[in-house]
Amino acid sequence: MVLLRRRARRGVALRSWVRGSEVAIVALAALIGGAVGLLAWGMGAAARGLHMLLFGIGPQFRLSSATFVPSWRLLLVPMLGGLALFALNLALKRWRPKPPVDPIEANALHGGRLSLTDAAVVGVQTILSNGVGASVGLEAGYAQAGGGIASRLGTAFALRRGDLRVLVGAGTAGAIGAAFDAPLTGAFYAFELVIGTYSIGALFPVIASAVTATLVARGLEAGTYAVESVAPSVVDNALYPLALLLGALCGLAAILLMRGVASTEALLSRAIPSAALRLMLGGLCVGGLATVSTVALSAGHGALHLAFITETPARLVLLLIVVKALASMVSVASGFRGGLFFASLLIGALGGKFFAALVAMAAPPGPDPLVMALVGMSAFGAAVIGAPLAMTFLALETTGSLAVVGLVLAAVAVAGLIVRRLFGYSFATWRFHLRGESIRGAHDIGWINDLTAGRLMRRDPRSVPEAMELAAFRAAVPLGAATQVVLLDADGRYAGIVAVAEAHAAPPETATLAELARHQDRVLLPRTNVRDAMAIFEAAEAEALAVVDGPARRVLGLLTEAHLLRRYGEEVEKRRREETGIGPG
Template sequence: MRPFAPHRYVRLLRHRLRRRAAFRGLVRRSEFAMVLLAAFIGVAVGLVAWGMGAAAHGLQRQLYGFGPQMRLSTATFIADWRLLLVPAAGGLALAGLNWLIRRWRPKSPVDPIEANALHGGRMSLNDAVVVGAQTIVSNGCGASVGLEAGYAQAGGGIASRLGRAFALRRADLRILVGAGAAGAIAAAFDAPLTGAFYAFELVIGTYSIAALFPVIACAVTAVLVARGLAAGTYAVETAVPSVIDNAAYPLALVVGALCGLSAILLMRGVGLAETLLARLLPSPALRLLLGGLAVGGLAQVSPVALSAGHGALHLAFVTEVPAWPVLTLLLVKALAAIISIGSGFRGGLFFASLLIGALGGKLFAGVMAMLAPPGPDALVMAVVGMSAFGAAVIGAPLAMTFLALETTGSLAVTGLVLAAVAVSGLLVRRLFGYSFATWRFHLRGEAIRSAHDVGWVNDLTVGRMMRRDPRRVPVETALENFRRLFPLGSVSQVVAVDEAGRYAGIVSVAEAHAAPPEEGLAPLLQHRGTVLLPGMNARDAIAAFELAAADALAVVEPASRRVLGLLTESHLLRRYGEEVEKRRREESGLEAGPP
């Protein structure tokens, strides 16, 4: 038996580490390797989307007792006691699951938009497991939420984990997280263009050539995997006329405006429901129980209140219904969605917004038919309403436009949709300022409105930029001694401190040499009450400089006010400008620095 040789083991370990580093470097430097990595992520995301959809649908079948080809939102033969009690029991089950999750992982999950905006694309796979389990339980028990949040969380989490394994740059990791989310949404809706532009508009925050190829590769691969597994989770199919009358364009603009205003009411309603229920019912378990009972009560009116509403959307496209029943279904679905999310069920409004918008489009067509027979084509208005309302809630107008194109295959209808989503998106942007995702961030206190990378601003702190060895002088120093210690040209500003070493002000050396000899330092002290803290970010520091009209400010320890350093406005602006230019080059695909 060969004796153990430590030097051979060390050489082998070094060789393996060099090979691993070389492989990582190849992925970081090669655009082609990034595309292959994104395609591999698409395979994983397609499998996950299929698994989550099958799990939620299987749970619904077991709880409500319907066949494999039936959809919960259109099942009319389910016993009333099931419709009423199953969502409430699911709420209690979710409360128990949340209690276990808080003991295991008390930190709130970071979703792909937040990760790309604040954390440079860093996400946790544990968060994907948490959100996936919560959305499956919520959707499976019949709460009026979709699985899109779980899909996107899983796609982004898988992409982030692999990207960090290859030590990707911040910009590349953000693109890869967007690609993972694109694959998830594309697989869920069987719509690769929809998934890709969902990523560009919501998760990456911008479109660039550098991001195009990985995002498309992941979206297409995920769709192919989902089709191969016959997932068909949220696939929407319909047929529309191939020729659209130009008179339909003004009507589409009106539908877009109505959808934008209605979407604002829906999002406000979710926030109001959360606030009121949290105030009236402090217990999360009690909120979920009563929320489930309320959804079950709405299901007594129509099963459209249950789950995401896939089957109901299909029926909305293929059946003709009078205006008043459509209004009833619309109100039932909107109230169910507000109560479900407001009471604490986990999920998204993506698919619910599509159903509400389609019902709203059909309602508009029905009202117009009563006012001016025969009215517009109800199916066309349903597609327009679906896309316009979805764009207003989700905040992705091009993604919704491509969803209409991939749903109908009609460029003529896509033109109508584009006009409607532009109007609805503009109204929401001007009157509300948030999509549903960013509105949720706002309610939590996060100051982000999109996935644009602002995390680097928080990383660029005063503590990192300050000069740590500023010249100090006791405030009681005589002016003549100060001039001898700091002759003209030696330094621009000197920090004055009191007997206890606390900050007292800043002295300009030029002003000290120009002052009358009989004056001390006290009259020369500047910015006594304006200081910087080491944890302040660059934007806050710039605002402090503008308010104080200062060339330099001291950085002090918050509690003791001891001087930690000095920061000049010129250095701050230069560093901020360098970072802004670096992000601009990364977003445009021009960044080609060393890994």
């Protein structure tokens, strides 16, 4: 018993030290990075193992660039893989009926709380989807694993909400850094998509995780999604207008792709109610496209490597773009698990090469196709993924050329601006929107939903019958005894609010309180969040509103606008301090 108490005290002391030490959180992030690097290697190896087993390719080949896969494998493996995924989903649904929460959603709504079980579920689903050839990447599984491990450790150490959100971002940074052998790309992926903001306090744990995970993956020779390219160290300034034009075209094309996924999904859901048949048909369609070109299969990193090192006629490049885009849309829309991260890089790179070929036809010799491929890859990726700086750093870590990065940054900015103004979503937030979630990014809005009228209201408001005579009210509620009084009808339901000062100043001909009642039709519900409540107060021009239980209109409490604004301001300041690291959370 004494030993158990000592262990408990040590555990409490350790948690207190981690919660209060920035160095400890950085060390925890590095530990997470090591685990995530190992996991990324394992997931990539598992997917490649399925490629070799199911499609009969050698370990030296990549599925999307293989040219000798028999047609029967191309058709049957994705289709039967869709059936296998349906069976897996059915089994998982009985065990885990609630849909998984991804790191962006967790940081936006749940303060960084993410289930490790969800990470395992998404990981298995993405490995199977990618392994049977569906045109999806493993990025969702990588990010889910990194965020899940980070959230579990952070919760074990009872980290504050702000620190836990940063740690989840650090986990995803390590996952993406290890997957692409690009720590800066992973770090800024976390800042832009998972944490939602950049701060000095978040920099150290995110970088620690990204670098550690990348080093572990390199040590294991993972290189799952490593992008390799050689670019010139000097570029002509005349290429900047072309980069801006290519960025604009990438932005418009990205919107078409994202809307295409949603439209295809809606069409398949209406036409084929059975999830099993949708997955099998989706797999068959991907297999059919693969008979045209294997670029349709899997994430496409083999095809991207070939796009950088080979010369391809413009017609063939256009065909590859169409094949990959259709395969990606059908794969995601039919229910295969995964994202468009790597597919968008491949489509963008091919689009850049096609753009260079068109310019060369109009004004020979045209720009360097490799440079335009890098620009297109980054611009289209930024437009779809919603992480412009991450894509810029990917180009830098891919090429090591600062000159090319200037072109990339210009194109990425234009593509991002067009998507932001004309569409307003990245692919991830677009999927949230289709599910009915009002999430535009990973900015912490969960506390807004937690700060409700039910939590803020005063639970014992003064109430009187609406039929009460004015003289009796003045005697029962003198000036200074209360500011607002709730009126109730004969059945005890809400009937309005009366200001005590107004009741005492009312003219003698006023018989009952009902004549002074205000806001009879303006009420708050217990689950009304703080922002919605502020909008209701502004529309009603009220100083106080009643909180009722719904249609029964039973009064639960009273909330004043002054208290609402004060509590909102306190929470905003608290989040600001957490993000900037200038005070306790």
